[in-house]
Amino acid sequence: MNFDDAISAHVDWKAKLRTYIKKADKSLNPDFVEKDNECSLGKWIYKEGAQYQSNEHYKSLKEEHAEFHKCAARVIRKIDEGNIAEAEAMIDAKSKYTELSTNVVTKIRKMRDEIQKK
Secondary structure, eight states: OOOHHHHHHHHHHHHHHHHHHHOOOOOSOHHHHHHTTSSSHEEEEEEEHGTTTSSHHHHHHHHHHHHHHHHHHHHHHHHHTHHHHHHHHHHHHTTTHHHHHHHHHHHHHHHHHHHHHO
């Protein structure tokens, strides 16, 4: 697992959503995005990463990562419904989405640092 790539992928989601707001071309499927086990980090969490279940950060990473995907899917649904202002508000600096994204990145870094110490 390349943790730095996982961090970049999660940071890039905001740019993807902003682009989708400008051009809602149905290229993002909220039902797929909502699945937290389809991205590289999710695959790692549910497979290889499961060996770290006893790590203090693993459980919160898994939970917040799942919630992040649900939140991103909700934003996509708002965009698809034409509720652009609401979607923009859902990803602004003080939004739940931004909080979850920040928390996921922080947890990835903590997991990376602890795993690389071993």
